[in-house]
Amino acid sequence: MNSMIQGVEILLVEDNENDAELTIRALKKNNLANGLLHLSDGEKALNFIFGEGEYAGRHIEERPRVIVLDINMPRVGGIEVLERLKSDERTKLIPVIVLTSSKESPDVHRCYELGVNSYVVKPVEFEDFFKAIASLGFFWMIVNQPPA
């Protein structure tokens, strides 16, 4: 069992190690990475959130303040995770940000239908990427009032 399963504020679900590193760096630089847990696929994310599998025994009530979700992941993709989260009374209020690599994505419509809270295309240029992640972090961790 993962040692850090308590006090998770940001759950980052991202299979691409490089993107994860850059995302975490951008958050860290803005002091927004406290309580960040990075999981590398959708299956682990669902297990974590619902306290199943390797996270059996974790309380589902301990909700992260925000979930940052990559779309294209092997096995269980971001859309499937989003669908599970938004269709379960216990988790549907957790804000979910979907990050995708592509402007061409046919998924944007689907994500909004499922109730995504933000949908962001990862910029290639580092400055832009950095700014995008930082402002997401600011908004969802500081500006936004989470559901009680």
Next chain:
Amino acid sequence: MNKKPKILIVDDKHENLVALETVLRDVDVDLIRAYSGNEALTATLHHDFALALLDIHMPDMDGYELAGILREEEKTARLPFIFISAVYTDNLNVFKGYERGAFSFITKPFQPEILINKVKFFINIYRQEAELNQLNEDLKNKNIDLELSNKELEAFTYSVSHDLRAPLRAMNGFARILTEDHAGHLDAEGKRLLDNIGKNSEKMACLIDNLLEFSRLGKQDIREMIVDMNKLVKDVLEDLHTANNSNKTELNIQDLPKTRGDSDLLKQVFVNLLSNAIKYSSKKENPVIEVGSSTSGQETTYWVRDNGSGFDMRYKSKLFGVFQRLHSDKEFEGTGIGLAIVHRIISRSGGKVWAESEVDRGATFYVSLPSVSNVS
């Protein structure tokens, strides 16, 4: 298609059937005999006929009765008949369902050539119809193939956009981190090299985006409306002006007639043409950009002229190609997709685009579109 057309011959008298076979022996068809109406109906279950030759006077079921029944059946409803009768009749309304297909008469005794002619006439029509059906079938299959490959292309586009961007983001990001966190270990040359990595990854991202935009233009629907070209050009120039900060360019914009087209796409055309004009004249001391038009007959030709570096007309065939450039990045930066987009939009709008230039003496790009007064 290679099978011989089949002809049903119906007569209760053996010698008449033999006579028909003799007359038609040189026609490239298969003859199927039937000695009665019932036999004929049975034969239609086993064969696809191109034509039926029916004797009118037969016991039990005469030729007209048989024809009426055949017209009722889905499979033979359009089967053409040649009635063979002993007496001439010009009464067309002689059998049920006569209006649903072609038929003809021949009176005994007949000239063999006349029967052969009639048979050939119907067989030709049959062949042409079969050919047409085959072509239609091919067309349908091709359409299905096309739809499939369009879907594949869409999936391909998506994965290109998605999968090619991720490593670029990593390259760009890590090069940047190296500059930020390890600047102390790098001399000026090291920083310049890192900077090159960053710039090139951005350029590649730009190429990918442009290419995707180009492919998207191919499938996007064109929404036609009347377009105020004066406003369109003014808006584009304002946007470009803010983006480029190029105050030194002299603009000379004539009054432009309206056109019919998709205003978003036409705007993209003029963004590309005018930003090129600005770019390629930027190194001149007194850059001048002119926009004008001329109308002749059904067409209005809009033109954008600059006094910039121009291009060698020997390479004009490459001008509108994807990723084709007539200048190096060092001279003028670019991805080589802008004019390809212009070309695609204008061709899809039913117009034409071409250019004239001389090296160092500027270039003029012409776009011809249907005149509004001539389009209903």
